Amino acid sequence: MEILLALVGLGVLASFVGGGSGGSSGGGSFGPGASGPPPTQDGTGASEALTGTPFDDVIYGRGGNDTIQGDIGNDYLDGNSGDDEVYGDVGDDTVLGGDGNDTLGGGTGLDFLRGGAGDDVLRGGAGDDTLEGAQNRDFLQGDGGNDVLRGGPGADYLSGNLGNDSLEGGPGDDTLIGIDGDYTSVPTSDGDGADTLEGWAGSDTIVLGNGDEAWGEFATAAAVGASDQRWINWFCITILRSIRRPRWR
Known part of the structure; x- marks a missing residue:
């Protein structure tokens, strides 16, 4: 499984671990x-x-x-x-x-x-x-509130919108988007929400907002942003330039 991260804004933490659960x-x-x-x-x-x-x-x-x-x-x-x-x-x-x-x-x-x-x-x-x-x-879009979005076996599009959302693509080539999320351990967080995005099986595209975190199942991915260019594999965490301190899962 390959996951392409498009990092939006500052304060983004991307971590990949083995495992993961399927969608409905x-x-x-x-x-x-x-x-x-x-x-x-x-x-x-x-x-x-x-x-x-x-x-x-x-x-x-x-x-x-x-x-x-x-x-x-x-x-x-x-x-x-x-x-x-x-x-x-x-x-x-x-x-x-x-x-x-x-x-x-x-x-x-x-x-x-x-x-x-x-x-x-x-x-x-x-x-x-x-x-x-x-x-x-399927197209799934959250709104206000802390939403849980789960895709299925198809190529799904999941957008968290506002709040502390959890997005899980499931099997299939999915697109997962977290908007304006904040990660509580990042000192510059502004309270817009901390989203969790999980890729699972398939070739997924994940777009992170400020302070969001993401992981995939046995993933190898390129994290690309305005100032970030690092490789991440499933057993380690790469600390991007926009991160002030790491968090280990």
Whole structure:
């Protein structure tokens, strides 16, 4: 596995260690054989627009290219098969795409978003969200809050955005981007967030913000920045010119 680091700004610590864990690879909403809670609204095989209430809703899209919009409350929203758009709102929501090329949004709250079989787009919202891409090529983007983004076996694009985010590409040729992160041991940190980016298997591209850290599975990589040009292998840490002091993992 090769990882190319594009170092953005100062105060970047890049470390590589052996090991690493895989991303999610199950299919369908929660995987084959899994079942969710009983519905408060249930779609059909047609393409429909389904809207939640100010309570805790359970909405299934079933077949068709559905648009599902949650409301206030802790909602469970499942697009199921078809190319669906599924959005949470205020509350701690579970937003599932299922089969098809889906677009998922979290809204405000502590949300869980998961794609399925298809090329999915997942965007968190305000709050500490968990986004899982599952299969195929997925686009995952955090927002405000401390988010966890996990790709799957496809070539995924993960962007942490603001907050202390954790990004894991999983198998596949992934792109992982941490934005304006700060590493607490760097004296010049300004509190914008400390991101963790993990490459895993595949040829990954990792872009670090200020103070982010990254590692890969048995990786050999070139760390390239405005003033940094060093080689890193899986059993050691290279201290870049922009680092004031090292941290060993």
